[in-house]
Amino acid sequence: MRFELRQLILASLFAALTAVCARISINTPFAAAAITLQTFAVFISAVTLGSKYGALSQIVYILIGAVGMPVFSNGGSGLGWILGPTGGFLISFPVIAFLIGFVIERKKQVSRTDIIGLLVIGMIICYIFGATQFALIKGYDYVKAINAVVIPFIPFDIIKLIAAAILGYQVRMALIKANLLKA
Secondary structure (H helix, E strand, O other): OOHHHHHHHHHHHHHHHHHHHOEEOOOOOOOOOOOOOOHHHHHHHHHHHHHHHHHHHHHHHHHHHHOOOOHHHHHOOOOHHHHHHHHHHHHHHHHHHHHHHHHHOOOOOOOOHHHHHHHHHHHHHHHHHHHHHHHHHHOOOOOHHHHHHHHOOOHHHHHHHHHHHHHHHHHHHHHHHHOOOOO
């Protein structure tokens, strides 16, 4: 696997973007986790960087948090955060970035509608990882876990998903035009 310097720099920037978006969090009384912009950053990294570098950006983000940097929501960090009740969402980030990027790379032309569809699939995968780990750690049945960490977030996630599709598409096209990214 060959890595190019400019893509590595972009992957690092998207790892940093994910960390910044994690710090933008709202704790709510109606959900078991905070509302953050992490998935927004994950989706933009996937659409913009593709499979390899999108996933790499999220792996770097998780590793930075795993070694103790407070980059997760509410300033969380460490392996305990990743292995804790909401860690399944974090674990899904490189997976969904890779899958979304993989499909985008294989399409000759990608429309915003295509991207929205891919991000919906990515969000569902994120929900599956997150709700599964939450249910296992908390000892909840799957329906109770979904009610705690999926249902309350759907309206916010739809907004983030649409914004990420629009912005990610524009950033991808701009980077391709500037010869910083391969089509």
